[in-house]
Amino acid sequence: MVVIMKPGFTPEQLQQAIRTMEAGGVKVMVSKGSETTILGAEGNAAGINQEELSLLPGVDRVMRVTEPYKKANRKYHPDDSLVDLGGGALVGGKRLAVIAGPCSVESEAQIVGVAKAVQAAGAAALRGGAFKPRTSPYAFQGMGNDGIRLLQEARAVTGLPIVTEIMSTDNVEMFEMCVDVIQVGARNMQNFDLLKQLGKTTKPILLKRGLSSTIEEWLMSAEYIMAGGNERVILCERGIRTFETFTRNTLDLSAVLAVKQLSHLPVVVDPSHACGKAWMVEKMSLAAVAAGADGLIIEVHNDPPHALCDGAQSITPDQFAGLMEQLRALAPCVGREL
Amino acid sequence: MVVIMKPGFTPEQLQQAIRTMEAGGVKVMVSKGSETTILGAEGNAAGINQEELSLLPGVDRVMRVTEPYKKANRKYHPDDSLVDLGGGALVGGKRLAVIAGPCSVESEAQIVGVAKAVQAAGAAALRGGAFKPRTSPYAFQGMGNDGIRLLQEARAVTGLPIVTEIMSTDNVEMFEMCVDVIQVGARNMQNFDLLKQLGKTTKPILLKRGLSSTIEEWLMSAEYIMAGGNERVILCERGIRTFETFTRNTLDLSAVLAVKQLSHLPVVVDPSHACGKAWMVEKMSLAAVAAGADGLIIEVHNDPPHALCDGAQSITPDQFAGLMEQLRALAPCVGREL
Amino acid sequence: MVVIMKPGFTPEQLQQAIRTMEAGGVKVMVSKGSETTILGAEGNAAGINQEELSLLPGVDRVMRVTEPYKKANRKYHPDDSLVDLGGGALVGGKRLAVIAGPCSVESEAQIVGVAKAVQAAGAAALRGGAFKPRTSPYAFQGMGNDGIRLLQEARAVTGLPIVTEIMSTDNVEMFEMCVDVIQVGARNMQNFDLLKQLGKTTKPILLKRGLSSTIEEWLMSAEYIMAGGNERVILCERGIRTFETFTRNTLDLSAVLAVKQLSHLPVVVDPSHACGKAWMVEKMSLAAVAAGADGLIIEVHNDPPHALCDGAQSITPDQFAGLMEQLRALAPCVGREL
Amino acid sequence: MVVIMKPGFTPEQLQQAIRTMEAGGVKVMVSKGSETTILGAEGNAAGINQEELSLLPGVDRVMRVTEPYKKANRKYHPDDSLVDLGGGALVGGKRLAVIAGPCSVESEAQIVGVAKAVQAAGAAALRGGAFKPRTSPYAFQGMGNDGIRLLQEARAVTGLPIVTEIMSTDNVEMFEMCVDVIQVGARNMQNFDLLKQLGKTTKPILLKRGLSSTIEEWLMSAEYIMAGGNERVILCERGIRTFETFTRNTLDLSAVLAVKQLSHLPVVVDPSHACGKAWMVEKMSLAAVAAGADGLIIEVHNDPPHALCDGAQSITPDQFAGLMEQLRALAPCVGREL
Structure with missing residues (x-):
């Protein structure tokens, strides 16, 4: 899972996003680009409440990187x-x-x-x-x-x-x-x-x-x-x-x-x-x-x-x-x- | 209902199309254009087998001109x-x-x-x-x-x-x-x-x-x-x-x-x-x-x-x-x- | 920019992807998920050859996270x-x-x-x-x-x-x-x-x-x-x-x-x-x-x-x-x- | 060309539609269905002003029946x-x-x-x-x-x-x-x-x-x-x-x-x-x-x-x-x- 922060997010908003991800049982990696900061989940992201995360202030969007189908995969x-x-x-x-x-x-x-x-x-x-x-x-x-x-x-x-x-x-x-x-x-x-x-x-x-x-x-x-x-x-x-x-x-x-x-x-x-x-x-x-x-x-x-x-x-x-x-x-x- | 004949249809094919329409209880009007001949149904076309008609030799296509919904119309x-x-x-x-x-x-x-x-x-x-x-x-x-x-x-x-x-x-x-x-x-x-x-x-x-x-x-x-x-x-x-x-x-x-x-x-x-x-x-x-x-x-x-x-x-x-x-x-x- | 590695990538492939990103002038963050490993660019990703990166062995796909238009943005x-x-x-x-x-x-x-x-x-x-x-x-x-x-x-x-x-x-x-x-x-x-x-x-x-x-x-x-x-x-x-x-x-x-x-x-x-x-x-x-x-x-x-x-x-x-x-x-x- | 009249068209509207078609140099065939009346052009329909015809009162729509491309046909x-x-x-x-x-x-x-x-x-x-x-x-x-x-x-x-x-x-x-x-x-x-x-x-x-x-x-x-x-x-x-x-x-x-x-x-x-x-x-x-x-x-x-x-x-x-x-x-x- 990758989280893209909005431009101009505050340090508190970043912390809240990280806490929400960590609450899902993962370690969070932060990559600060020149225009965009992204968060990556290290570990199993299945426990993260993706909808909640995507609606946090300061969060631009949440991108899923694994297919949602398992048995057919x-x-x-x-x-x-x-x-x-x-x-x-x-x-x-x-x-x-x-x-x-x-x-x-x-x-x-x-x-x-x-x-x-x-x-x-x-x-x-x-x-x-x-x-x-x-x-x-x-x-x-x-x-x-x-x-x-x-x-x-x-x-x-x-x-x-x-x-x-x-x-x-x-x-x-x-x-x-x-x-x-x-x-x-x-x-x-x-x-x-x-x-x-x-x-x-x-x-x-x-x-x-x-x-x-x-x-x-x-x-x-x-x-x-x-x-x-x-x-x-x-x-x-x-x-x-x-x-x-x-x-x-x-x-x-x-x-x-x-x-x-x-x-x-x-x-x-x-x-x-x-x-x-x-x-x-x-x-x-x-x-x-x-x-x-x-x-x-x-x-x-x-x-x-x-x-x-x-x-x-x-x-x-x-x-x-x-x-x-x-x-x-x-x-x-x-x-x-x- | 309008029937468009194929270019080069034979007189027999035209007759067969007309008979199929008449069998559905309508009178048929024939319009011979310079490139296309079309047949129109005079009367209630509901009894015509449209699929059969459309597959006759010499018939190019059959066009419905009334909406197929009645109670919602x-x-x-x-x-x-x-x-x-x-x-x-x-x-x-x-x-x-x-x-x-x-x-x-x-x-x-x-x-x-x-x-x-x-x-x-x-x-x-x-x-x-x-x-x-x-x-x-x-x-x-x-x-x-x-x-x-x-x-x-x-x-x-x-x-x-x-x-x-x-x-x-x-x-x-x-x-x-x-x-x-x-x-x-x-x-x-x-x-x-x-x-x-x-x-x-x-x-x-x-x-x-x-x-x-x-x-x-x-x-x-x-x-x-x-x-x-x-x-x-x-x-x-x-x-x-x-x-x-x-x-x-x-x-x-x-x-x-x-x-x-x-x-x-x-x-x-x-x-x-x-x-x-x-x-x-x-x-x-x-x-x-x-x-x-x-x-x-x-x-x-x-x-x-x-x-x-x-x-x-x-x-x-x-x-x-x-x-x-x-x-x-x-x-x-x-x-x-x- | 976010890079998603393929399942089963080798350490060499990971290194090659990182090197290609670094050659574009960024620092690379690696997030190892349970199913997926992702790389994030820290710094300005504009110098990275995205096409080349996306075609490297072991790389599944490269996701752009910023809009490509600037003056209209x-x-x-x-x-x-x-x-x-x-x-x-x-x-x-x-x-x-x-x-x-x-x-x-x-x-x-x-x-x-x-x-x-x-x-x-x-x-x-x-x-x-x-x-x-x-x-x-x-x-x-x-x-x-x-x-x-x-x-x-x-x-x-x-x-x-x-x-x-x-x-x-x-x-x-x-x-x-x-x-x-x-x-x-x-x-x-x-x-x-x-x-x-x-x-x-x-x-x-x-x-x-x-x-x-x-x-x-x-x-x-x-x-x-x-x-x-x-x-x-x-x-x-x-x-x-x-x-x-x-x-x-x-x-x-x-x-x-x-x-x-x-x-x-x-x-x-x-x-x-x-x-x-x-x-x-x-x-x-x-x-x-x-x-x-x-x-x-x-x-x-x-x-x-x-x-x-x-x-x-x-x-x-x-x-x-x-x-x-x-x-x-x-x-x-x-x-x-x- | 086929013209479909609106339900409830008046005899004057029908005449006007026929006149507009005839002005284009064709003979017109009228087919009165139980729900719909259609007009067919006998002859070369190219001279008919189709836009004008389609906007006449009483006219529901005009259907073209020949392809508009000639040299590619x-x-x-x-x-x-x-x-x-x-x-x-x-x-x-x-x-x-x-x-x-x-x-x-x-x-x-x-x-x-x-x-x-x-x-x-x-x-x-x-x-x-x-x-x-x-x-x-x-x-x-x-x-x-x-x-x-x-x-x-x-x-x-x-x-x-x-x-x-x-x-x-x-x-x-x-x-x-x-x-x-x-x-x-x-x-x-x-x-x-x-x-x-x-x-x-x-x-x-x-x-x-x-x-x-x-x-x-x-x-x-x-x-x-x-x-x-x-x-x-x-x-x-x-x-x-x-x-x-x-x-x-x-x-x-x-x-x-x-x-x-x-x-x-x-x-x-x-x-x-x-x-x-x-x-x-x-x-x-x-x-x-x-x-x-x-x-x-x-x-x-x-x-x-x-x-x-x-x-x-x-x-x-x-x-x-x-x-x-x-x-x-x-x-x-x-x-x-x-």
């Missing part, structure tokens, strides 16, 4: 974490994990059909929404419990683990019983009550980055889950909100590199939601893998024009198979395999 | 809505409604003391957090149910209605029984499950704008609550996330004007969270009222340096009383009173 | 600066300075007519564009030199100082001779070559904030002009670019408070360009003054629907007169006069 | 444009063009040394700044004309075409004589005066995207140059400004796909300025090529810790050679070669 866990999606499909290692499926579960024929198709193309897991977060209350809200049942059927047929989004704490218990990977959507990334409850489950959590979440806030949300006891967190970059409106969001691939440096958790990329345009999915998937993503989550629909949700960003099973071929060719160039 | 409710905070304190009329209190409830002495002070200065309601959304799982999370009890005590002493944030659907029933105004925080603005449940309650909802929510998304979240049956929604502008980091967020006062034109709902402003600096609160409060806000929600703490949360943005009861004096002087200049 | 010039717009009309003191006029000069009748009208309503200066920065090369680019001549005529008739935008270094000499206040537009805020040349002129410079400029970058652009010898800089907040598209830009009124704390320079607000909608100008002008702006710059056009530029955000002379009445009433509530 | 030039950097090195075709070199030219030994190294690794051109846009007036501003001379020497030795940034219209003539590719920096993307003058030159222009420029604004700036007669424009994505501060900017790789769909111009990516961190350059370069970029521009410095500018984001010649090896392996996976 690579410093305390240098090796990459591998997370099992279910049935042994790992994400975070050399092999890329591609999760694919429709935005929404719509019928048995649809979800089982798509599941078979993406499995044939090499997908590691099946995605599909049963509970849908929609901006409009008048839009299709998902099939709910029936959607979960159809996902289970698709799993029974293909063996693929199923990934689906949770929207309510009421469903945590049911999701833990029924699904393989619980997805937290971008809009719920700071639904702390939900994160806490997921911290008590044993299922992997796919944690999407919020629309305007900094990398640090995203890792802090992972920390919420991990602090509760569940360390099986998979991060998912899905685009951030910027001034640009040509794409639905702006895919931030440098965030993949950032979180892999800051954290040991695996990270996958969702090009479908990031771009909002099916024709962009292929190239942005290749770019994501080239940037170092551990996997992808891609919207695949048997009949995009008639999809009940997000058809514009869904690719067809044939396009998905073509994409997987390209990924298979590109992966070795970046030390990966598929 | 001023077009269908030209008069300003007034919402009773409890005990007859209205927000949305000529009289400004100022809600004040600490970020967190910390003790009986604290909350009752602050309540008395803000009441004496003219506040219409008491705010105070019992369940706190904190970025870090290791930060103070609020007193929970005990906090609610202390707020009730402060209400018993002062008669002020109490406003507090809900973080979990588990608490909806309890909040409906115990508090006067239920606040939805910025991070939960698109927690649709929570919004739906609040739509079934009878208490006014203070709906904060999300950190990166457009005005339309904010009104759509209000629509979620209203569509459920609860039309007592108060909007709250609290700053949006931008590239600027000097302030915690960027207070968007033009949004006050925008929502008051687009919607009949009352809107209040939270300068404390927007700026994150106590010394900015006074002037930004005056600016908010000058811009046309129906009220304010302000963090007031008896001892900011020792606040358990957000001390840096809290003003003292004395500063609050001074601010109220200034608001009282300025209000008549913009046709208001306090 | 309030620390070295505690009193508010007053700038004379010409003819004794000061900006930065108790009296508000309102600059008004059309987006573009279009004809003698238009500019003289508007000049008389805004003067009658109490404007301190006349604005009008002769050289226009337009996104499209096919849009009206302004009357150029003829526009400057018409502005001079309007000045001759009314005595109002004239404010107009410069777009090219080729025009610096001519502007210095012909106009009273030289405006630097948002898109040229970091046209450093232009800033340097304006630093050698003797005319006041109205420096608009760039669309995505931080407050520090804005002050650094002011510093460019001041470092050249021209300290007569007026800052102008005109909205920043954010994700919100309802308004043309997002007016950041908290920036007014920020720059007035960080700098001694006067600051005016342009609600016309910020909002892009004429119906928002009145209320946002009142809000700007309530927030502490030293003045306003407002687009006024005799016939907005037929304006050659920006008609949608221009108010009429009658509306301007009404706004001035309201400002006259509100100003005393915030310690100002008009 | 792929619709009128379906084939990819190839631009010769000088000496036959093309950008925009199958072969990737990698431009590399230091942020600033610092000495003959430095620039010639780096030029030889990047040529040996396969670079198509040499970059190096002689005139530097620096946020601070007190920072190193480049060697100026001497820097240009040293770049010419490096070209004489290696044969590599030279790419360098122009900051002032005063230098247009000299740049046209001395350099091969003229770079317009992000901060000057809307320095329209400069763009116009570059439109009269015969040298290729590398046009960087502004920090907060939309894709449309970027293409409009290209249009400025092309409208002047110089169609040899190379677009350069270099990161946009967002709320995220971990990286210097946020590299928007989806913009590469967007401009390649909207325009025929070649596009290269600058990962160095986008990320601001040398350790990110390799992976983001691979990602850019995977996304479809036609080339890269990369900062390479012989001794990054002692660079006079941007050392933190510069890679060494050895790292550059390693990156080129990786690009050579990856290129064929996306139909390219190096």
Whole structure:
């Protein structure tokens, strides 16, 4: 921790700042610059009341110098974490994990059909929404419990683990019983009550980055889950909100590199939601893998024009198979395999 | 609804687009520009499958021309809505409604003391957090149910209605029984499950704008609550996330004007969270009222340096009383009173 | 200056960092925290090669703790600066300075007519564009030199100082001779070559904030002009670019408070360009003054629907007169006069 | 062009809107929806006074449906444009063009040394700044004309075409004589005066995207140059400004796909300025090529810790050679070669 004093601080103010720091159990070093005096804490600064310190007269500001996340921090866990999606499909290692499926579960024929198709193309897991977060209350809200049942059927047929989004704490218990990977959507990334409850489950959590979440806030949300006891967190970059409106969001691939440096958790990329345009999915998937993503989550629909949700960003099973071929060719160039 | 055809569309593609629109129950007008052909729907376009239409070959894009919110829309409710905070304190009329209190409830002495002070200065309601959304799982999370009890005590002493944030659907029933105004925080603005449940309650909802929510998304979240049956929604502008980091967020006062034109709902402003600096609160409060806000929600703490949360943005009861004096002087200049 | 060492740095790396700092002429204080070791500079850190230091092995990052602007900094010039717009009309003191006029000069009748009208309503200066920065090369680019001549005529008739935008270094000499206040537009805020040349002129410079400029970058652009010898800089907040598209830009009124704390320079607000909608100008002008702006710059056009530029955000002379009445009433509530 | 009428418009207002459109030389189609009436222009809408139309009573808004750029538009030039950097090195075709070199030219030994190294690794051109846009007036501003001379020497030795940034219209003539590719920096993307003058030159222009420029604004700036007669424009994505501060900017790789769909111009990516961190350059370069970029521009410095500018984001010649090896392996996976 570093404390910057205001210009013109008095000796009493300096003493008060030092006392407040010492009360937190540290030894204080004083550096008097020509324009600025700074105080450094020698020892463990965790016990210092930072808010109080920052509001003392004569104190300009208090700068934190260590990351606020611990369990998610690579410093305390240098090796990459591998997370099992279910049935042994790992994400975070050399092999890329591609999760694919429709935005929404719509019928048995649809979800089982798509599941078979993406499995044939090499997908590691099946995605599909049963509970849908929609901006409009008048839009299709998902099939709910029936959607979960159809996902289970698709799993029974293909063996693929199923990934689906949770929207309510009421469903945590049911999701833990029924699904393989619980997805937290971008809009719920700071639904702390939900994160806490997921911290008590044993299922992997796919944690999407919020629309305007900094990398640090995203890792802090992972920390919420991990602090509760569940360390099986998979991060998912899905685009951030910027001034640009040509794409639905702006895919931030440098965030993949950032979180892999800051954290040991695996990270996958969702090009479908990031771009909002099916024709962009292929190239942005290749770019994501080239940037170092551990996997992808891609919207695949048997009949995009008639999809009940997000058809514009869904690719067809044939396009998905073509994409997987390209990924298979590109992966070795970046030390990966598929 | 307007459909823009791609350059080089075929006559068959045009016919298919027209048929898809007609299947939705409208008559279609075709305008052939020198570069672009557009189709307009004559009649009620609600029955058209917009996603399907937009994905037809030859169709470039589909533009919506009506707002997607209905109950929140001023077009269908030209008069300003007034919402009773409890005990007859209205927000949305000529009289400004100022809600004040600490970020967190910390003790009986604290909350009752602050309540008395803000009441004496003219506040219409008491705010105070019992369940706190904190970025870090290791930060103070609020007193929970005990906090609610202390707020009730402060209400018993002062008669002020109490406003507090809900973080979990588990608490909806309890909040409906115990508090006067239920606040939805910025991070939960698109927690649709929570919004739906609040739509079934009878208490006014203070709906904060999300950190990166457009005005339309904010009104759509209000629509979620209203569509459920609860039309007592108060909007709250609290700053949006931008590239600027000097302030915690960027207070968007033009949004006050925008929502008051687009919607009949009352809107209040939270300068404390927007700026994150106590010394900015006074002037930004005056600016908010000058811009046309129906009220304010302000963090007031008896001892900011020792606040358990957000001390840096809290003003003292004395500063609050001074601010109220200034608001009282300025209000008549913009046709208001306090 | 504060240097944060990486975890696991070696004693040699620490010594190298210390030597590099000492080579810059400072004494170094070392604070060993439980997780982090930091180095503080005692003395004047200006001589340290910060880039080199930050790239040394073992060094995590170097944090600057003093502002990089000097002449614009309030620390070295505690009193508010007053700038004379010409003819004794000061900006930065108790009296508000309102600059008004059309987006573009279009004809003698238009500019003289508007000049008389805004003067009658109490404007301190006349604005009008002769050289226009337009996104499209096919849009009206302004009357150029003829526009400057018409502005001079309007000045001759009314005595109002004239404010107009410069777009090219080729025009610096001519502007210095012909106009009273030289405006630097948002898109040229970091046209450093232009800033340097304006630093050698003797005319006041109205420096608009760039669309995505931080407050520090804005002050650094002011510093460019001041470092050249021209300290007569007026800052102008005109909205920043954010994700919100309802308004043309997002007016950041908290920036007014920020720059007035960080700098001694006067600051005016342009609600016309910020909002892009004429119906928002009145209320946002009142809000700007309530927030502490030293003045306003407002687009006024005799016939907005037929304006050659920006008609949608221009108010009429009658509306301007009404706004001035309201400002006259509100100003005393915030310690100002008009 | 589409005109949306306000609810409750009168028949006279409708007639006035139609007349205004017809005065522009088009036939008008009227579509009466249940909630909204829209007008479509049949014929060439270019003659309509859109501003006037949008401000008519009864008119809600006017929506443009065609892109405002013509020469840069792929619709009128379906084939990819190839631009010769000088000496036959093309950008925009199958072969990737990698431009590399230091942020600033610092000495003959430095620039010639780096030029030889990047040529040996396969670079198509040499970059190096002689005139530097620096946020601070007190920072190193480049060697100026001497820097240009040293770049010419490096070209004489290696044969590599030279790419360098122009900051002032005063230098247009000299740049046209001395350099091969003229770079317009992000901060000057809307320095329209400069763009116009570059439109009269015969040298290729590398046009960087502004920090907060939309894709449309970027293409409009290209249009400025092309409208002047110089169609040899190379677009350069270099990161946009967002709320995220971990990286210097946020590299928007989806913009590469967007401009390649909207325009025929070649596009290269600058990962160095986008990320601001040398350790990110390799992976983001691979990602850019995977996304479809036609080339890269990369900062390479012989001794990054002692660079006079941007050392933190510069890679060494050895790292550059390693990156080129990786690009050579990856290129064929996306139909390219190096």
